[in-house]
Amino acid sequence: xxxxxxxxxxxxxxxxxxxxxxxxxxxxxxxxxxxxxxxxxxxxxxxxxxxxxxxxxxxxxxxxxxxxxxxxxxxxxxxxxxxxxxxxxxxxxxxxxxxxxxxxxxxxxxxxxxxxxxxxxxxxxxxxxxxxxxxxxxxxxxxxxxxxxxxxxxxxxxxxxxxxxxxxxxxxxxxxxxxxxxxxxxxxxxxxxxxxxxxxxxxxxxxxxxxxxxxxxxxxxxxxxxxxxxxxxxxxxxxxxxxxxxxxxxxxxxxxxxxxxxxxxxxxxxxxxxxxxxxxxxxxxxxxxxxxx
Ligand code: ADP
Ligand code: MG
Numbered sequence: 001x002x003x004x005x006x007x008x009x010x011x012x013x014x015x016x017x018x019x020x021x022x023x024x025x026x027x028x029x030x031x032x033x034x035x036x037x038x039x040x041x042x043x044x045x046x047x048x049x050x051x052x053x054x055x056x057x058x059x060x061x062x063x064x065x066x067x068x069x070x071x072x073x074x075x076x077x078x079x080x081x082x083x084x085x086x087x088x089x090x091x092x093x094x095x096x097x098x099x100x101x102x103x104x105x106x107x108x109x110x111x112x113x114x115x116x117x118x119x120x121x122x123x124x125x126x127x128x129x130x131x132x133x134x135x136x137x138x139x140x141x142x143x144x145x146x147x148x149x150x151x152x153x154x155x156x157x158x159x160x161x162x163x164x165x166x167x168x169x170x171x172x173x174x175x176x177x178x179x180x181x182x183x184x185x186x187x188x189x190x191x192x193x194x195x196x197x198x199x200x201x202x203x204x205x206x207x208x209x210x211x212x213x214x215x216x217x218x219x220x221x222x223x224x225x226x227x228x229x230x231x232x233x234x235x236x237x238x239x240x241x242x243x244x245x246x247x248x249x250x251x252x253x254x255x256x257x258x259x260x261x262x263x264x265x266x267x268x269x270x271x272x273x274x275x276x277x278x279x280x281x282x283x284x285x286x287x288x289x290x291x292x293x
Contacts, residue, residue: 009288017256017271018281025267029251029285031232035180035278036223036245038237039191039201042255043275044167046078046238050086051148052164054139059160065091068119068153068163070112074100079151080108082165083119105192105215105241107151115155119163121194122152130154136162147200149193174205176275181206183282185234190214190222192241216241223248236270236278238262253278 006023013020020026040046055061069087072080073094087094097117100110107120118125122132122140132140132152136159140150143164153161180187188209189202198212211222219237223245226233235242235249238258243265246252252266257273270277 005288009284012288013268013281013284016277016280016284017274018277018284019256019269019271020281021267025251026285026288028267029234029282032234032251032282033185034188034226034231034233035185036188036190036226036233036235036249037177037207037275038219038235038239038242039189039193039198040078040167041238041258042236043169043173043189043201043205043207045170046167046257048078048082048149048165048167050082050163051166052139052143052150052162053086054136054162054164056133056136056158056160062091064153064161064163066094067112067115067117067155068161070094071097071100071108071110071117071119073097074110075102075108077108078167079149079165083151083163086163104217112155116157117153117155119153120151125152125154125159128154128157130157130159132159132162139164144194144196145200147197147204149197169201169204170275172274172276176279177206179276179279180282183279183286185282188226190219190235190245192216192219217244219245220248234278234282236275238273253281 009026010020065087069084072083098111106124109118140162143150148164148166150162150164187207189207190211191198195212198210202210233249234251235245236253238255240259240261243261246265253268254262254266255273256271
């Protein structure tokens, strides 16, 4: 490939809001056949809102919001931000946790006002022998069947509530997936979220293949496994937990709205956080290389 054509290609990319790390990146883009898309913050806006609060019969709603909100205040996760916002709106200022730990891909745990509090996946609470009562489990299942994310809340040894947050598909994602398919690429939705939510979002944007309930460390393994099957893989992501997978992929594309770690690990940054730019980037590299050969 002549460097000039590649430089012209990267320059054209910049005009389209596609920042390419170096001219050689365009070459690796040519053989891509599979595009792995992170769900939260990539296909969806990642801006979640607290939409439902379910409490066990003996549990006070304000206390649930106060304890869960206080703990989530120490987390950066989009789910945490939605819970904090909803809690502050309803109960006002939140206490500072005496202790806090992030449990990767599962939730948060800590001490608030002397209570040992857990917020996260049902499996996190199960690790502490906290089981959701039937009506809470039903509320959680109903929310998930609608594509919402439900997290469980427990303290002092008991599961006591379910908080439901909803994240909307970005208005441009459906069109972007159609464009990727139009380029002959196979899109795969990859997420730490549960299978039901993932399938719902995938159906909404037209993705057939879903890999869900993947722990943050597992995302890179998914990419390696696809490569071992002979696929040439592009990965699009935004989060800290996507960074190793973005680096492992044959082509890593970070959302400009994403974290610095994700951007650093990637070959290409989609400045506007619009997934359609991923299709633009692949089309651009094909065209650029087409003019060379
Ligand atoms: P994704 O890959 O979709 O960005 P993560 O790996 O960050 O998801 O999280 C996976 C799941 O773990 C979430 O869907 C949620 O159920 C739970 N979780 C993670 N962090 C938190 C948190 N701070 N509060 C509540 N639940 C959480
Ligand atoms: Mg994400």
